[in-house]
Amino acid sequence: MSSKKTELAGCLFVSVAAIIWGSNGVIVNSVPLNAYAIAFLRVLFASIVLTPLLILARRQEASRAARAWRSMLALGAFLSMGWAFLFQSMKLIAIADAVLLNYMAPVFVALLASLFLREGVEKTTIPALAMCMIGMLIISYDYGLQTVGLNMLGVLYGLLAGLAYAGFIILSKKTLADCSSLAVASYSYLASALFLSPSLSFFNPSLNLFSWMLLFILGFFNTAFAVTLYLKGLRLIKAQKAVVFTYMEPVSAAIFGFLALGQQLTLQTLIGGLMIVSAGYLVGSRWHRVRHHPPSALAYILLTSSGVSGLGCLSRFLS
Numbered sequence: 001m002s003s004k005k006t007e008l009a010g011c012l013f014v015s016v017a018a019i020i021w022g023s024n025g026v027i028v029n030s031v032p033l034n035a036y037a038i039a040f041l042r043v044l045f046a047s048i049v050l051t052p053l054l055i056l057a058r059r060q061e062a063s064r065a066a067r068a069w070r071s072m073l074a075l076g077a078f079l080s081m082g083w084a085f086l087f088q089s090m091k092l093i094a095i096a097d098a099v100l101l102n103y104m105a106p107v108f109v110a111l112l113a114s115l116f117l118r119e120g121v122e123k124t125t126i127p128a129l130a131m132c133m134i135g136m137l138i139i140s141y142d143y144g145l146q147t148v149g150l151n152m153l154g155v156l157y158g159l160l161a162g163l164a165y166a167g168f169i170i171l172s173k174k175t176l177a178d179c180s181s182l183a184v185a186s187y188s189y190l191a192s193a194l195f196l197s198p199s200l201s202f203f204n205p206s207l208n209l210f211s212w213m214l215l216f217i218l219g220f221f222n223t224a225f226a227v228t229l230y231l232k233g234l235r236l237i238k239a240q241k242a243v244v245f246t247y248m249e250p251v252s253a254a255i256f257g258f259l260a261l262g263q264q265l266t267l268q269t270l271i272g273g274l275m276i277v278s279a280g281y282l283v284g285s286r287w288h289r290v291r292h293h294p295p296s297a298l299a300y301i302l303l304t305s306s307g308v309s310g311l312g313c314l315s316r317f318l319s
Contacts (some may be wrong), residue, residue, distance in 0.1 A: 076191020
């Protein structure tokens with residue numbers, strides 16, 4: 001496979017995984033359990049699916065990856081801390097604020113990738129991240145972003161959640177140099193299940209069949225399949241590029257919320273989503289490297305109009 005096709009495949013894998021993750025909120029809102037118990041069952045079911053597959057089908061990979069047990073434990077710790085900090089942030093500040101702070105992770109990755117992964121910052125990364133952040137700000141503002149009376153401890157937890165997520169991405173990228181995406185996903189979720197196991201003390205086993213089915217879908221499809229797909233994509237492209245495509249998650253979350261929960265899709269949500277999708281196009285395309293294929297007028301119109309709308313929302317947010 002050529003380098004261009006490989007890069008496009010990596011972008012596609014990460015985008016599809018992020019779109020699948022957008023349905024997590026619908027499932028979580030439909031299962032009558034606390035967030036920690038849902039997170040534990042999510043990684044438990046994912047581990048039950050991935051671990052036998054890894055051992056039976058790829059025994060040599062399993063053995064080789066097991067030698068990197070320190071990295072796997074660290075990945076599990078990053079995942080567990082990320083969820084714990086995010087859930088705690090959501091208890092102290094508005095959910096929209098917590099989500100926005102958590103999505104500072106791509107900014108952290110862009111800053112840290114050059115230090116830990118020796119990745120040079122590409123010319124499109126910074127403007128694409130700026131567009132994603134403004135897009136997220138527009139979407140979060142639409143869902144009740146609050147700036148008055150913010151709990152600073154909640155803000156700190158939100159930033160720590162983003163930092164933990166960034167740590168998971170960077171360490172995953174390094175670990176994938178020696179281990180397969182299946183092995184990294186399997187072992188990291190086993191470790192995460194270990195760290196989240198204390199949540200069993202709050203677990204209520206009296207769930208109906210539909211709730212158990214949703215939890216299995218969350219563990220098998222949204223976690224085991226989607227995370228393996230994401231890690232496969234991360235192996236093919238730079239970490240700083242991958243994190244831009246993860247912003248497809250809040251866009252798909254808004255769509256899933258509309259389809260499954262009847263949550264209204266407003267103009268601000270559409271504008272914010274358009275900015276994020278445009279940023280993905282900016283990073284995924286190669287027009288900025290080829291002189292005889294300049295960006296289309298439509299792309300300029302989309303980026304400019306979205307930017308103006310974003311600045312308008314930003315001014316209202318800061319006022």
